[in-house]
Amino acid sequence: MQTVSNVLNLVKTAIEPALKNAQIVVDATAGNGHDTLFLAEHTPANAKIYAFDIQETALTNTRAITAEYAERIDYVLASHDKIAELVSEPIDVAMFNLGYLPGEKHCVTTKVESTMAAVRQVLAKLSCNGVCVVVAYPGHEAGAQEAADLEDFFTVLPKKDYTVGCYRLLNHARTAPYAYVVEKVR
Numbered sequence: 001m002q003t004v005s006n007v008l009n010l011v012k013t014a015i016e017p018a019l020k021n022a023q024i025v026v027d028a029t030a031g032n033g034h035d036t037l038f039l040a041e042h043t044p045a046n047a048k049i050y051a052f053d054i055q056e057t058a059l060t061n062t063r064a065i066t067a068e069y070a071e072r073i074d075y076v077l078a079s080h081d082k083i084a085e086l087v088s089e090p091i092d093v094a095m096f097n098l099g100y101l102p103g104e105k106h107c108v109t110t111k112v113e114s115t116m117a118a119v120r121q122v123l124a125k126l127s128c129n130g131v132c133v134v135v136a137y138p139g140h141e142a143g144a145q146e147a148a149d150l151e152d153f154f155t156v157l158p159k160k161d162y163t164v165g166c167y168r169l170l171n172h173a174r175t176a177p178y179a180y181v182v183e184k185v186r
């Protein structure tokens, strides 16, 4: 059984310290709401969370699972490439769990253009010591393109502004999911 070697578990562990003091948090891909719930459970009672998804079903599922925290969650039925427009505050923590909604049509998946636009918008809005995590799924065509473009983009980010790490399982298939962790350092 995978515990810390599971990439999602690992990124969640990585952002926990930043979540403790976070005021503004973005779940850029709400899906079934598991990640939004995690973010709500690990942030202060006055923190605000934006949960974006382009599918009504996803937001319905997210609303249901996070009902206890609903008064501080903004459920946004819009593409994450509208983050710059719809989130006015600096962002302390952002999470992208790319791909498609489990159990729904696979054609409604995150796409490289909007993913890259959204990631750029988040990085521009990250507060100092803010963290953005991206879980990529290179096992399907759109996911492979996203992973490649993310890698190219993150590799040349100026290190005086951002530190970027990548977590990959070296003894699993090359197509296994992996994660990027980006910290704004000034």
Ligand SMILES: C[S@@+](CC[C@H](N)C(=O)[O-])C[C@H]1O[C@@H](n2cnc3c(N)ncnc32)[C@H](O)[C@@H]1O
Residues within 6 Å of the ligand: 028, 029, 030, 031, 032, 033, 034, 035, 036, 052, 053, 054, 055, 058, 078, 079, 080, 081, 097, 098, 099, 100, 101, 102, 108, 109, 110, 111, 114, 115
């Ligand atoms: C792998 S699922 C996310 C899993 C989710 N975080 C959870 O905890 O269940 C990916 C989600 O991204 C959503 N998505 C696809 N394109 C999007 C976009 N441009 N903006 C926001 N969400 C998008 C899909 O509808 C899907 O629900």
